[in-house]
Amino acid sequence: MNRKKRWQPLFFYASISGGRTLFFDIILIDWHALKNLFIRCLLHNFTSLFQKYLEEKTELTQAESERIQSFAIIKKLRKRQYLLQEGDVWKYDAFITQGCVRTYTVDEKGGEHVNSFSIENWWTGDRESLMMQQPSRFNIDAIEDTELVLFTHENFELLCREIPAFNNMVNNILQRSFIAAQNRIQASLTLTAEEKYLNFVNKYPGFASRIPQTMIASYLGMTPETLSRIRKQTAKK
Amino acid sequence: MNRKKRWQPLFFYASISGGRTLFFDIILIDWHALKNLFIRCLLHNFTSLFQKYLEEKTELTQAESERIQSFAIIKKLRKRQYLLQEGDVWKYDAFITQGCVRTYTVDEKGGEHVNSFSIENWWTGDRESLMMQQPSRFNIDAIEDTELVLFTHENFELLCREIPAFNNMVNNILQRSFIAAQNRIQASLTLTAEEKYLNFVNKYPGFASRIPQTMIASYLGMTPETLSRIRKQTAKK
DNA sequence: GTAAAAACTTGATCTAGATCAAGAGTTTGA
DNA sequence: TCAAACTCTTGATCTAGATCAAGTTTTTAC
Numbered sequence: 275m276n277r278k279k280r281w282q283p284l285f286f287y288a289s290i291s292g293g294r295t296l297f298f299d300i301i302l303i304d305w306h307a308l309k310n311l312f313i314r315c316l317l318h319n320f321t322s323l324f325q326k327y328l329e330e331k332t333e334l335t336q337a338e339s340e341r342i343q344s345f346a347i348i349k350k351l352r353k354r355q356y357l358l359q360e361g362d363v364w365k366y367d368a369f370i371t372q373g374c375v376r377t378y379t380v381d382e383k384g385g386e387h388v389n390s391f392s393i394e395n396w397w398t399g400d401r402e403s404l405m406m407q408q409p410s411r412f413n414i415d416a417i418e419d420t421e422l423v424l425f426t427h428e429n430f431e432l433l434c435r436e437i438p439a440f441n442n443m444v445n446n447i448l449q450r451s452f453i454a455a456q457n458r459i460q461a462s463l464t465l466t467a468e469e470k471y472l473n474f475v476n477k478y479p480g481f482a483s484r485i486p487q488t489m490i491a492s493y494l495g496m497t498p499e500t501l502s503r504i505r506k507q508t509a510k511k
Numbered sequence: 512m513n514r515k516k517r518w519q520p521l522f523f524y525a526s527i528s529g530g531r532t533l534f535f536d537i538i539l540i541d542w543h544a545l546k547n548l549f550i551r552c553l554l555h556n557f558t559s560l561f562q563k564y565l566e567e568k569t570e571l572t573q574a575e576s577e578r579i580q581s582f583a584i585i586k587k588l589r590k591r592q593y594l595l596q597e598g599d600v601w602k603y604d605a606f607i608t609q610g611c612v613r614t615y616t617v618d619e620k621g622g623e624h625v626n627s628f629s630i631e632n633w634w635t636g637d638r639e640s641l642m643m644q645q646p647s648r649f650n651i652d653a654i655e656d657t658e659l660v661l662f663t664h665e666n667f668e669l670l671c672r673e674i675p676a677f678n679n680m681v682n683n684i685l686q687r688s689f690i691a692a693q694n695r696i697q698a699s700l701t702l703t704a705e706e707k708y709l710n711f712v713n714k715y716p717g718f719a720s721r722i723p724q725t726m727i728a729s730y731l732g733m734t735p736e737t738l739s740r741i742r743k744q745t746a747k748k
Numbered sequence: 749g750t751a752a753a754a755a756c757t758t759g760a761t762c763t764a765g766a767t768c769a770a771g772a773g774t775t776t777g778a
Numbered sequence: 779t780c781a782a783a784c785t786c787t788t789g790a791t792c793t794a795g796a797t798c799a800a801g802t803t804t805t806t807a808c
Contacts, residue, residue: 379697387700389693402690411697448685453639455692456626460616462699463624463732467795488755495700500795502757704765725785737765739787 323371324423327395331446332439342433342440347424351375351416357398358414364403367430370394373420376489377412388493391417391478391485397447398422417485462495468504470494560608561660564632568683569676579670579677584661588612588653594635595651601640604667607631610657613726614649625730628654628715628722634684635659654722699732705741707731 328334328342347366351357357375358364375398378388389412392398403410404427425433434441461473474494475482482490491501565571565579584603588594594612595601612635614626626649629635640647641664662670671678698710711731712719719727728738 379701381701387697389697389700401686402693405686405690445682445685448682448689449638449642452685452689452692453642455689455696456639459692459695459699460624460626462696463626463729464616464618486755492700497796498756499758499797503795506757723785734766735786736767736788740765743787 323394324369327369328443332443334437334439338437338439341436345425345429345433347426349422349424351420351422353416353419356413356415357422358400358403358410358412360411360413361409362403363407364400364410365427366399366404366424367397367427368399368425369397369423371421371423373422374417374484375414375420376417376485377414378492379411380413386492388489391481391489391493393481393484397451417489467494467496467500468508470496471501471504472508560631561606564606565680569680571674571676575674575676578673582662582666582670584663586659586661588657588659590653590656593650593652594659595637595640595647595649597648597650598646599640600644601637601647602664603636603641603661604634604664605636605662606634606660608658608660610659611654611721612651612657613654613722614651615729616648617650623729625726628718628726628730630718630721634688654726704731704733704737705745707733708738708741709745 324346325339325343328339334342349357349368351373357368360380370392372394374391374393376388377390377392377398377400378386380386390398398414400410400412400414402408403412434444461470465473471490471494474490487501487505488498491498494501561583562576562580565576571579586594586605588610594605597617607629609631611628611630613628614635614637615623616626617623627635635651637647637649637651639645640649671681698707702710708727708731711727724738724742725735728735731738
């Protein structure tokens with residue numbers, strides 16, 4: 275299992291009648307950037323991903339769906355831009371339509387500890403700050419350029435009360451988040467560093483190639499050096 | 512902060528008019544057992560604690576409250592008795608009225624890893640097994656003699672649908688559980704063994720004297736030996 | 749296009765906490 | 779009531795992963 279090289283060859287060729295293949299060119303291409311480009315081209319309206327998510331997760335009438343959309347606030351983040359900074363009170367429920375975001379704390383020595391990653395089709399934010407209306411201990415910033423749909427918490431609660439299907443969806447997400455957190459605790463208690471990494475790659479395929487290793491190491495509770503060595507070892511096998 | 516001795520002296524004496532004190536006797540007494548005895552004497556009906564909890568957490572009509580009680584299944588566990596065993600599917604929502612329970616996994620070497628403790632006024636069970644209707648990876652057993660109120664999940668969901676206040680309470684618990692799990696992850700990533708212990712004692716005063724050290728060590732992700740040494744060190748200060 | 753800043757790798761050394769072992773105290777159950 | 783089974787403590791030793799340091803590659807920004 276070799277490290278995915280960022281730049282990879284792309285071959286251009288044409289198949290001509292008679293079975294011969296005419297070779298044009300090879301260029302080196304950054305697959306990840308290309309994929310992002312495609313996704314952007316396809317999404318003429320980037321909230322449509324949220325629309326699609328709602329359709330999958332819930333059964334809404336047209337009116338309900340429009341009601342939800344009417345409360346949606348669209349937000350774009352450039353890479354490294356903050357969504358939430360430590361000390362601020364978080365006031366939203368946030369759904370990611372495109373991109374990737376990390377939630378982390380900074381300790382007194384300046385070390386960053388990644389608490390979670392969130393990508394398209396996931397929710398992000400600080401529930402504790404939101405619920406208790408207290409300053410957040412977390413920072414949230416964008417790992418890639420990111421697009422979100424925000425709801426103020428008042429609107430969000432209103433939607434929960436008005437639309438049972440929406441409420442069910444929220445409940446469901448919360449349960450899954452809790453289960454995921456439980457599993458993470460379990461992993462951190464029982465697994466070795468190597469097992470933690472393999473478990474992560476296995477559970478979230480795609481994350482590993484998209485998120486800087488330093489951050490993954492932090493998420494898994496180890497140093498970047500250790501992760502680098504583990505990757506080297508596992509690549510051999 | 513010295514280790515709490517299980518058997519402690521209790522002095523019997525009387526104050527006589529004129530300021531003299533008449534001394535009777537000293538006996539050694541197990542405060543913990545005595546406390547439990549008192550609690551049991553006071554609770555002529557042990558579901559009343561659940562009743563009290565509901566009254567505190569929610570605003571229910573008399574009818575709603577009776578409806579909830581009508582679905583309640585009372586269960587008693589002796590110390591060490593299982594509530595759930597690995598491989599079984601968990602089908603309830605469970606509220607503890609008295610006692611203490613632990614949730615843990617067993618690894619292939621036979622080592623036990625405590626995932627959580629739950630005491631009076633808390634909920635317990637395996638959400639993952641319940642939600643996905645799949646065999647549980649967890650064991651739950653009683654650390655002390657324990658009394659619970661169970662609801663089958665169907666009844667529980669019925670109550671959630673019927674009684675908005677009940678639904679809100681459940682939502683609230685879930686949010687708090689999720690926040691607690693997040694904080695635990697945070698602690699396990701950032702704190703040293705000693706800090707983890709102090710954080711635990713600080714956050715859950717009362718747990719430390721009630722739960723065997725081996726289990727606390729496991730919960731905190733360290734060996735009993737390490738915890739023993741930490742306790743010795745912090746006692747000095 | 750290029751210099752500065754990040755991100756990643758590799759090696760040498762160190763340390764918090766694990767493991768192993770053995771004794772003392774406590775609880776359990778026939 | 780007493781032996782067996784836990785639970786806790788303490789010491790000696792070991793090790794996974796941290797820390798420190800220096801080189802290489804990749805990304806960023808002017």
